[in-house]
Amino acid sequence: MGSPAEQVYSRRLRPRSSHATKNAGEDESIALLAHEITDGVFVTVDGKAALSALVELGPGRVISPFDCWRWLRDRGFIDANDCRALDDRTSKHLCLVGPPQRLD
Numbered sequence: 001m002g003s004p005a006e007q008v009y010s011r012r013l014r015p016r017s018s019h020a021t022k023n024a025g026e027d028e029s030i031a032l033l034a035h036e037i038t039d040g041v042f043v044t045v046d047g048k049a050a051l052s053a054l055v056e057l058g059p060g061r062v063i064s065p066f067d068c069w070r071w072l073r074d075r076g077f078i079d080a081n082d083c084r085a086l087d088d089r090t091s092k093h094l095c096l097v098g099p100p101q102r103l104d
Contacts, residue, residue, distance in 0.1 A: 003036075008030070009027055023046070026052075026053075029042060030042060042061060066090065066100060070083065
């Protein structure tokens, strides 16, 4: 009955709407990361989606946008100025004073 990713999506993440995240796309992403994109990480700031992803994917595969910006910077995909700009835009969008202190 479908691929392993489809089974995770329909049987574990969305069996009842009360247990699902608010966004079907988040659940689809988690299911794909669990079985199809096994070296990928889930990037979110949504608490319920983060918890669902942590349960399905395990530690180290769920990160914040701020962690993502540093990953991109550390690998040379963006420079420090771009990282700061992304931090500022993300912080403003989320109504935060800045990135988490753990990233200083």
